[in-house]
Amino acid sequence: MKRNTLMKLLGSFAVLGAAASITGLGTFATFTSSTSASQSIASGTVSINLGAAGPAVDLINSGTGSSDPLASIQLTTSASPSSALDTDTVTGLQMSIDKCSVAWTESAAPYTYTCGGTTTSVLSSRAVIGTSLALANLSALTTGSTDHLHVTLTLPAAAPNALQGKTSGISYTFDATQRAAVSK
Numbered sequence: 733m734k735r736n737t738l739m740k741l742l743g744s745f746a747v748l749g750a751a752a753s754i755t756g757l758g759t760f761a762t763f764t765s766s767t768s769a770s771q772s773i774a775s776g777t778v779s780i781n782l783g784a785a786g787p788a789v790d791l792i793n794s795g796t797g798s799s800d801p802l803a804s805i806q807l808t809t810s811a812s813p814s815s816a817l818d819t820d821t822v823t824g825l826q827m828s829i830d831k832c833s834v835a836w837t838e839s840a841a842p843y844t845y846t847c848g849g850t851t852t853s854v855l856s857s858r859a860v861i862g863t864s865l866a867l868a869n870l871s872a873l874t875t876g877s878t879d880h881l882h883v884t885l886t887l888p889a890a891a892p893n894a895l896q897g898k899t900s901g902i903s904y905t906f907d908a909t910q911r912a913a914v915s916k
Contacts, residue, residue, distance in 0.1 A: 777795050778908050778910050779794045779795045779796070779908075780793055780794065780795070780805065780906055783878075787845060788838060788845050788880070789881050790878050790880055790881070791870070791906060792872065792877075793874060793875050794876075801874045802911060803910060803911045804867075805867050805872060805873065805909075806864045806909070807862070807865045807907075808864055808865070809860060809865075809902055809905075810903050811860075811861060814900055815898040816895055817860075817895055817898045821861075822859075822888075822890075823891045823892055823895070824859065824860065825887060826857050826885070827857070827858060827860040827884065828858075828884050829853075829855040829883050830847075830852065831854050831879045831881050832848070832849050833851075833880075845882050853868070853869065854881060855868070860902060861902075867906075
């Protein structure tokens with residue numbers, strides 16, 4: 733009989749141990765936490781404009797939304813109608829562009845332009861027709877800034893008589909490129 737009692741006691745302990753282990757499984761808890769954030773993002777615009785037309789023009793950066801400067805402003809020129817004035821790259825029309833720290837002053841005929849401030853070269857003398865010509869020393873890379881430009885077209889001293897009586901119409905296209913993206 734002792735053996736039966738011992739077996740019953742061991743069996744009871746086994747049942748109690750199993751019950752305790754099952755009960756223990758239910759006492760664990762899982763704690764959680766979460767958080768979130770949002771950010772408003774807006775893009776600006778890249779916009780350049782020209783003031784008055786003619787040899788003296790204002791190049792204006794009227795973009796919005798950013799105090800970051802533009803990467804570059806380039807110039808492309810084309811001719812229509814075209815003639816030897818613009819196709820002859822050596823003895824044809826040569827172009828240079830200067831900027832003045834203040835607006836250029838125009839005098840009456842023969843229409844000369846003078847700078848009452850500081851003059852800086854934007855494009856050195858070169859053939860009048862070009863694509864994506866890099867312009868230097870521009871303030872208009874910064875939003876809200878203006879450059880007072882003067883475009884000069886000249887014929888070299890070696891220009892042949894064959895260029896007399898020719899006509900070309902020159903178009904100027906300024907292209908602004910935004911700066912490379914940066915992480916903020």
